[in-house]
Amino acid sequence: MFETISERLGRVIKDLRGQGRLTEENISTALREVRMALLEADVALPVVREFIEHIRVRALGQEVMSSLTPGQAVIKIVNQEMVSLMGESNSELNLKTQPPAIILVAGLQGAGKTTTVAKLARYLKENLNKKVAVVSCDIYRPAAIDQLKTLANEIDVEFLASTVNQDPVLIVNSAVETARRHFSDVLIVDSAGRLHIDNVMMQEIRRVHAALQPVETLFIVDSMMGQDAVNAARSFNDALPLTGVVLTKTDGDARGGAALSVRQVTGKPIKFMGTGEKTSALTPFHPDRIASRILGMGDVLSLIEEVEQKADKEKAQKFAKKLQQGKRFTLDDFQEQLQQMRNMGGIGNLLDKLPGMPGMQQKVDAEKGNREFIKLEAIIHSMTPQERRKPDVINGSRKKRIATGSGTQIQDVNRLLKQFTQMQKMMKKFSRKGGMQNFMRGMGGKMPPGGMPF
Amino acid sequence: MFGFKSKQPAETESGKDRLINQLKLGLKRTHALLLTDVGDLLQGTRLVDQSFMDTLEDHLLLADFGVTVTQSIMDALPARIEGKADQAATVYQALRDLLHEILVPVDQPLKVPPAASRPFVILMAGVNGVGKTTSIGKIANHFIRQGHSVMLAAGDTFRAAAVEQLQKWGSKNNVPVIAQHSGADSAAVIYDALQSARARNVDILIADTAGRLHTQGNLMDELKKIRRVITKFDPALEPECLLVLDAGTGQNALMQTRQFNEAIGVTGIMLAKLDGTAKGGIIFALARETGIPIRFIGVGEQLDDLQVFNSNDFLNALFANSA
Numbered sequence: 001m002f003e004t005i006s007e008r009l010g011r012v013i014k015d016l017r018g019q020g021r022l023t024e025e026n027i028s029t030a031l032r033e034v035r036m037a038l039l040e041a042d043v044a045l046p047v048v049r050e051f052i053e054h055i056r057v058r059a060l061g062q063e064v065m066s067s068l069t070p071g072q073a074v075i076k077i078v079n080q081e082m083v084s085l086m087g088e089s090n091s092e093l094n095l096k097t098q099p100p101a102i103i104l105v106a107g108l109q110g111a112g113k114t115t116t117v118a119k120l121a122r123y124l125k126e127n128l129n130k131k132v133a134v135v136s137c138d139i140y141r142p143a144a145i146d147q148l149k150t151l152a153n154e155i156d157v158e159f160l161a162s163t164v165n166q167d168p169v170l171i172v173n174s175a176v177e178t179a180r181r182h183f184s185d186v187l188i189v190d191s192a193g194r195l196h197i198d199n200v201m202m203q204e205i206r207r208v209h210a211a212l213q214p215v216e217t218l219f220i221v222d223s224m225m226g227q228d229a230v231n232a233a234r235s236f237n238d239a240l241p242l243t244g245v246v247l248t249k250t251d252g253d254a255r256g257g258a259a260l261s262v263r264q265v266t267g268k269p270i271k272f273m274g275t276g277e278k279t280s281a282l283t284p285f286h287p288d289r290i291a292s293r294i295l296g297m298g299d300v301l302s303l304i305e306e307v308e309q310k311a312d313k314e315k316a317q318k319f320a321k322k323l324q325q326g327k328r329f330t331l332d333d334f335q336e337q338l339q340q341m342r343n344m345g346g347i348g349n350l351l352d353k354l355p356g357m358p359g360m361q362q363k364v365d366a367e368k369g370n371r372e373f374i375k376l377e378a379i380i381h382s383m384t385p386q387e388r389r390k391p392d393v394i395n396g397s398r399k400k401r402i403a404t405g406s407g408t409q410i411q412d413v414n415r416l417l418k419q420f421t422q423m424q425k426m427m428k429k430f431s432r433k434g435g436m437q438n439f440m441r442g443m444g445g446k447m448p449p450g451g452m453p454f
Numbered sequence: 455m456f457g458f459k460s461k462q463p464a465e466t467e468s469g470k471d472r473l474i475n476q477l478k479l480g481l482k483r484t485h486a487l488l489l490t491d492v493g494d495l496l497q498g499t500r501l502v503d504q505s506f507m508d509t510l511e512d513h514l515l516l517a518d519f520g521v522t523v524t525q526s527i528m529d530a531l532p533a534r535i536e537g538k539a540d541q542a543a544t545v546y547q548a549l550r551d552l553l554h555e556i557l558v559p560v561d562q563p564l565k566v567p568p569a570a571s572r573p574f575v576i577l578m579a580g581v582n583g584v585g586k587t588t589s590i591g592k593i594a595n596h597f598i599r600q601g602h603s604v605m606l607a608a609g610d611t612f613r614a615a616a617v618e619q620l621q622k623w624g625s626k627n628n629v630p631v632i633a634q635h636s637g638a639d640s641a642a643v644i645y646d647a648l649q650s651a652r653a654r655n656v657d658i659l660i661a662d663t664a665g666r667l668h669t670q671g672n673l674m675d676e677l678k679k680i681r682r683v684i685t686k687f688d689p690a691l692e693p694e695c696l697l698v699l700d701a702g703t704g705q706n707a708l709m710q711t712r713q714f715n716e717a718i719g720v721t722g723i724m725l726a727k728l729d730g731t732a733k734g735g736i737i738f739a740l741a742r743e744t745g746i747p748i749r750f751i752g753v754g755e756q757l758d759d760l761q762v763f764n765s766n767d768f769l770n771a772l773f774a775n776s777a
């Protein structure tokens with residue numbers, strides 16, 4: 001998500017950055033570009049207008065004019081305004097109540113409510129160690145209840161059965177009762193998709209809400225939605241006391257317009273965003289980080305968190321210890337590193353979050369990079385344990401065998417061995433005393449030479 | 455509400471009226487945005503000045519027309535209304551003509567080819583949650599009412615309970631559904647269905663597929679495979695690759711269309727969920743940018759809430775109160 005908007009804003013920013021002096025005219029041109037970029041990204045028109053006005057006023061004010069680098073100052077303002085548009089910081093779920101804490105989700109058809117319920121359940125279960133139960137009161141869409149049941153089984157949380165001939169209010173009442181008896185910490189209630197102009201259905205969700213008295217009422221919204229997102233959000237916000245928003249399908253190339261407008265219209269924080277097909281693909285929403293991503297400044301914080309969460313700490317520590325002890329870096333270690341990299345969602349995910357990289361993503365075919373990883377792993381897999389420990393023994397005929405075994409060319413094997421030798425040299429520098437510091441100083445923060453396979 | 459009504463007799467006058475009314479209702483918001491406000495703007499003897507043009511531009515943008523199409527309309531309009539801009543009717547007519555010109559090339563209803571190449575395959579594709587499965591229920595109903603025999607293929611083997619959902623639509627329409635277990639190879643399911651459809655001499659096979667974001671390379675490859683399988687079964691088949699888009703989608707609909715088109719060669723578009731608010735503008739952007747025929751529009755959740763796209767009807771609904 002956000003790539004195209006950041007690409008367009010990137011151009012504006014580049015132009016501004018070079019300006020030693022800003023005139024009203026070149027600010028206006030820049031703002032016109034920003035306006036177009038935001039509209040193309042489906043940011044709601046009233047929100048765009050307000051946003052542009054804020055920036056214009058501030059850009060023509062003292063803080064920019066007196067700045068030595070006015071271009072930079074404007075960028076800073078855009079960033080600040082964007083953050084304030086999306087809400088200052090991440091808001092967590094509020095589950096502080098007598099259990100079961102009830103979460104109700106609501107939204108239009110096809111926004112991704114049922115999937116989000118499963119993702120939330122998994123998130124609460126795995127990250128906060130909660131005992132979660134889920135129930136569906138979607139008695140309209142064929143097989144909606146089956147869908148939640150299947151997902152609940154998959155992630156192993158309790159599914160409270162309901163049938164299509166029950167009244168939604170009765171369903172949720174008995175679900176709360178059961179959740180209480182089973183000592184569930186959290187009960188997540190899925191509701192039917194409904195149009196915000198459908199009075200009968202909006203009345204129904206109000207009744208459900210009144211019966212549940214949930215601590216969290218989340219509005220689920222598709223990040224690809226157009227100008228209508230604000231109307232829907234406003235209607236739901238008027239009908240229900242929403243406590244937050246979940247933005248779904250952000251792994252597409254939607255430009256995130258909904259993210260920028262929904263918060264503004266409802267005043268409610270975006271708490272999570274859905275980032276993929278799997279039930280694990282849910283991440284807390286950090287407005288500040290998203291704003292820097294939109295402006296192409298990267299999101300290193302999220303990247304670090306992700307690495308911490310997904311990388312196998314034990315393995316990493318073992319590896320670090322091994323290096324410190326001055327042991328050799330072997331092909332086995334190399335392979336493990338590759339594996340970790342893939343666990344982290346591959347090159348695309350990493351590039352997406354590195355500063356100055358979002359633009360790169362178009363140029364570097366992330367999938368090609370990932371395929372390259374798989375190839376490297378296949379080559380290593382085709383080696384004998386002895387070869388992995390002592391690559392020096394690999395001669396011409398062994399290379400031929402490895403290439404055939406891994407379905408690659410001899411050149412690929414050669415390339416891997418060359419890369420490996422380079423990495424080994426680097427690792428040696430690490431393992432010397434104080435090597436890390438020296439190394440970092442030497443590198444000046446650059447990427448390891450030849451360490452990357454593309 | 456949302457219950458499934460029994461089949462309506464084919465194309466009765468009242469049935470048709472109901473559909474048009476529904477479409478009107480769905481477009482009411484767009485309509486209100488485009489016309490009522492513009493109408494207010496034009497009340498009295500007010501001339502078409504810059505502020506009028508600005509307001510019109512805003513209204514087009516708010517209706518999801520997109521920056522490019524809006525810009526081109528705004529550029530073309532002044533020449534059309536020159537000299538007679540103070541008459542509201544003239545401005546309406548000029549705007550309507552402009553919009554009609556955009557829609558004419560894509561106004562091509564889906565025709566079932568002559569009996570030679572059976573089954574006629576309709577391959578449904580789209581991102582998650584646009585309403586593919588519901589649309590299948592409605593399209594099946596549409597063709598049954600025209601006297602065709604229909605079969606459904608449960609190609610969405612990924613999403614939980616998608617097969618069950620399709621089976622329910624199948625039993626409502628009283629048509630066979632070819633399905634395998636969840637997690638099965640989607641292309642294999644559809645190949646199975648093709649064999650079965652041919653053996654039973656079925657006219658139309660509608661194949662469901664899992665929703666996929668157009669940015670997911672692997673999933674798009676899977677879709678390509680499904681498309682290949684149809685040709686492999688019988689190279690003479692010319693399937694309709696129908697892309698389902700959510701009418702509430704903004705400019706991203708263009709990206710979706712481009713990517714899906716690249717993958718499987720989209721031959722038609724169905725715009726679903728046109729019964730909400732502020733929708734319809736994207737249809738103009740799609741027509742202008744892709745030129746892919748628009749086949750159907752979905753206007754509700756019931757079995758017969760489907761309309762064959764017709765640019766005149768669409769514009770009539772949009773301009774109902776004018777002229």
